[in-house]
Amino acid sequence: MQKYSIFNLVKNAFSNHQNWDLAWKDPEPKEEYDVVIIGGGGHGLATAYYLAKEHNITKVAIIEKGWIGGGNVGRNTTIIRSNYMHDENGLFSEFGMDLWRKMSQDLNYNVMFSPRGIINLAHSDAQMNVYARRGNSMRLNGIDAVLLNREQVKEIIPMADFSENVRFPIFGGLMQPSAGTARHDAVAWGYARQADDMGVDIIQNCEVIGFDVSAGKINGIRTSRGNIKAKKVGLCVAGSTNILAEKLNMTLPIETHLLQACVSEPVKPVLDSVVTFGAGHFYISQSDKGEMVMGGDLDGYNSYAQRGNLPTLQHVLTEGIAMMPFLSKLKMLRTWGGIMDMSMDGSPIIDKTHIDGLYLNCGWCYGGFKATPASGWTFAHTIAQDRVHELNAGYSLNRFNTGHLIDEKGLGTKTWIS
Amino acid sequence: MLYIKCPHCGMRPQIEFSYGGDASVKRPELNKEISDKEWDDFVYNRKSLRGKHLELWQHISGCRQWIKVERDTATHEIFKTFKADEEVV
Ligand SMILES: Cc1cc2nc3c(=O)[nH]c(=O)nc-3n(C[C@H](O)[C@H](O)[C@H](O)COP(=O)(O)OP(=O)(O)OC[C@H]3O[C@@H](n4cnc5c(N)ncnc54)[C@H](O)[C@@H]3O)c2cc1C
Ligand SMILES: [Zn+2]
Numbered sequence: 001m002q003k004y005s006i007f008n009l010v011k012n013a014f015s016n017h018q019n020w021d022l023a024w025k026d027p028e029p030k031e032e033y034d035v036v037i038i039g040g041g042g043h044g045l046a047t048a049y050y051l052a053k054e055h056n057i058t059k060v061a062i063i064e065k066g067w068i069g070g071g072n073v074g075r076n077t078t079i080i081r082s083n084y085m086h087d088e089n090g091l092f093s094e095f096g097m098d099l100w101r102k103m104s105q106d107l108n109y110n111v112m113f114s115p116r117g118i119i120n121l122a123h124s125d126a127q128m129n130v131y132a133r134r135g136n137s138m139r140l141n142g143i144d145a146v147l148l149n150r151e152q153v154k155e156i157i158p159m160a161d162f163s164e165n166v167r168f169p170i171f172g173g174l175m176q177p178s179a180g181t182a183r184h185d186a187v188a189w190g191y192a193r194q195a196d197d198m199g200v201d202i203i204q205n206c207e208v209i210g211f212d213v214s215a216g217k218i219n220g221i222r223t224s225r226g227n228i229k230a231k232k233v234g235l236c237v238a239g240s241t242n243i244l245a246e247k248l249n250m251t252l253p254i255e256t257h258l259l260q261a262c263v264s265e266p267v268k269p270v271l272d273s274v275v276t277f278g279a280g281h282f283y284i285s286q287s288d289k290g291e292m293v294m295g296g297d298l299d300g301y302n303s304y305a306q307r308g309n310l311p312t313l314q315h316v317l318t319e320g321i322a323m324m325p326f327l328s329k330l331k332m333l334r335t336w337g338g339i340m341d342m343s344m345d346g347s348p349i350i351d352k353t354h355i356d357g358l359y360l361n362c363g364w365c366y367g368g369f370k371a372t373p374a375s376g377w378t379f380a381h382t383i384a385q386d387r388v389h390e391l392n393a394g395y396s397l398n399r400f401n402t403g404h405l406i407d408e409k410g411l412g413t414k415t416w417i418s
Numbered sequence: 419m420l421y422i423k424c425p426h427c428g429m430r431p432q433i434e435f436s437y438g439g440d441a442s443v444k445r446p447e448l449n450k451e452i453s454d455k456e457w458d459d460f461v462y463n464r465k466s467l468r469g470k471h472l473e474l475w476q477h478i479s480g481c482r483q484w485i486k487v488e489r490d491t492a493t494h495e496i497f498k499t500f501k502a503d504e505e506v507v
Contacts, residue, residue: 242466253462255439256491301437301475304468304492311419311433344462400462401454413461414439 024196040064042073044236046376058199065207069188081179088394096374109190239339260308266290438474
């Protein structure tokens with residue numbers, strides 16, 4: 001594979017960039033693989049990459065029903081952070097932050113990782129106390145956290161509403177300076193290109209429609225392009241998890257819900273960090289193109305529609321305008337939605353299953369993009385070694401049975417009620 | 419905007435309602451031995467069907483009654499609505 005470098009860029013300029021290698025091939029499915037990964041989103045692609053790179057397992061196929069990167073990995077608002085209170089989430093995500101920092105070099109692909117910091121705004125003394133507690137927990141786990149007072153927040157985001165008589169005055173905020181954003185498509189493409197180069201077959205336009213299980217062991221999958229044998233199968237289908245679980249006679253602590261996001265018309269640089277509203281669910285950042293990238297609540301009822309409903313968008317943007325009044329002057333450029341695997345405690349599942357050779361990766365809720373590298377890394381380990389790594393040991397499926405929930409947000413068992 | 423026909427009040431916009439999840443989930447009978455698995459299925463595990471889905475909604479800004487709604491989770495088409503204690507046919 002040609003390396004992406006300034007020299008190769010110049011060299012290829014002489015042939016009008018007509019002779020670059022394809023970034024990945026378009027192979028026919030083989031009869032059999034050591035590992036089949038279902039789902040060519042961020043997590044599936046990263047898993048295949050780390051299977052090849054860390055475990056030398058290259059007889060691997062990624063089976064994607066549409067095109068790689070067409071799911072949530074290409075629909076999210078790209079926030080990357082590890083500002084969690086619970087050890088399981090904090091340590092897992094901070095391990096991921098390290099992988100993010102190295103990712104562009106590691107993949108030889110510019111994923112435009114931009115550690116611009118995230119600020120969670122607080123609107124009361126009580127909320128400041130909660131944030132102080134979370135910040136301290138983060139620091140105990142080696143994650144950077146700074147508690148900002150009102151004046152310090154004002155220095156960073158002067159465009160927010162700091163007037164006295166607002167309904168939700170800004171008291172301060174919790175900042176993780178090392179958090180940030182990345183280019184989501186590049187993450188999918190970067191992992192795909194390297195995985196392909198190491199021998200992984202990326203098979204697109206191929207839908208998994210069933211499984212071949214006998215005597216408690218997985219033997220292969222059935223797809224729209226025929227049957228494929230596999231010693232091991234990993235599920236990375238995010239919002240489609242329930243559909244495939246049904247074919248395995250499993251019911252999971254997951255519901256599929258719709259999350260929307262939108263961008264404004266591009267404007268000059270105004271916001272250089274990620275900011276979340278503390279009195280509702282709204283978050284914002286500015287893309288490199290200048291668009292204000294915004295999102296918030298789920299639509300609120302089970303949905304596989306991949307497109308949203310206006311009342312939620314209106315509600316979310318009302319919060320945004322309360323926080324940053326200048327947003328009301330901007331025109332909306334685009335809105336879209338993705339279907340989300342909402343777990344019952346808000347934390348993910350990366351685990352083995354009761355079926356030998358079948359592995360589960362799901363329950364990513366609002367935060368699966370930032371988890372892409374750590375999820376791929378730990379899922380590859382779980383599949384290759386047939387046992388969980390200590391980093392994903394807490395993300396077990398049976399925690400709902402044993403009561404060891406990881407309830408980060410205090411939302412209880414149904415994260416979609418908020 | 420979804421429009422939901424409340425069996426008590428008639429057709430109303432979705433913003434008057436709040437969502438209550440899968441209506442086919444049954445609480446285990448308390449007067450017999452209940453396994454952990456049964457509690458799991460009641461509290462956490464959901465089919466989350468793609469297609470026809472029977473679900474609970476509450477007409478929170480109206481009559482405040484809980485109702486059952488049969489809705490398609492892929493197209494959002496609403497087929498039928500029922501009172502909470504009405505048999506679904
Ligand atoms: C609007 C929005 C904003 C978000 N914002 C953020 C954010 O700021 N930060 C963050 O960390 N996370 C965010 N997320 C969450 C994040 O995008 C997801 O958790 C994450 O992308 C899920 O993992 P994935 O990339 O592997 O999923 P996907 O990209 O959805 O991959 C799953 C793939 O499986 C394929 N598939 C499904 N069924 C089958 C089948 N039967 N056969 C074959 N293939 C199949 C799908 O086509 C899809 O490509 C957001 C999500 C949305 C929708
Ligand atoms: Zn009513």
